[in-house]
Amino acid sequence: MKKKVYFIVFILVILAGLLGWGILNYPKSDGYRSGKLVRITKKGVFFKTYEGTLDLGSGDRLTWNFSIHDESIGEQLSAQAGRDVKLKYQELFFKLFYETNNVVQSWQVVESREDNVFLCRLVRILQENSSVVEYLRPKIQAQDSELLQRMRDCK
Template identity: 35%
Template sequence: MKDNTRTWKSRFKSFLLKVLLGVIVLCALTLWICSWTYSEGTRAGQLIKISEKGVFFKTNEGELNMGGLRMGNPNDGLEGNLWQFSVLDEGIIKELERAEGKRVKLSYKERYKSMPWQGETNYFITNVEVIDY
């Protein structure tokens, strides 16, 4: 009977170890895939907001008014053409705070998915350039 108990415990430990290893590999794969850059580009407009948001994870988020209007919900009519983005770098946050209310050109990288501690959007700002008229 002791041999059966030992065999059962051994199988159970082996099963748990395989499940734990699978979860670790799945988490690592998810983090790796989410760090891929989907697209890169620039957008220009008036920087209207930069703020820190979040309950558990504090992230830095902003909005850019790209000008013009777009159709929203047919019942709501026209709305402003706003673009929301996230910021990871402290230096860029400081630049954005100084440029708030001004026309800017923002370089960004778009990722497939952002983790909750990175930001609310998939767009991450990599460079800020104030546009002088």
């Protein structure tokens, strides 16, 4: 009789642990947010995390707070403070040791329209002198082929 009770209690503890793990780790939604990265800090004593704020527009009501559990993503994103970024995130059911239940999974820098305008203005100036173009084209191709493609798109 005691063995049956211990076995049932053991099974209930395992089921409760699995249910708790699922609730804390299973996302209820996922998506993308874009904006200016205005704050990112590393916090925690035992459970280290990066906490940040994204400015979605202007004013206090248009900010979005997030957490980063991955150390490498947090370090990379810390270097991007003040820039426009696009964050891929998951929203968890509950937060346990973190400030928010929005967990960033990956990120990328968003190119602003102004950057492209200035680049295209520079390309038009450079096109006036073919010797400069012939000199720069192989160097840009060797160093940064993506930049060369963006310069070609300006035409």
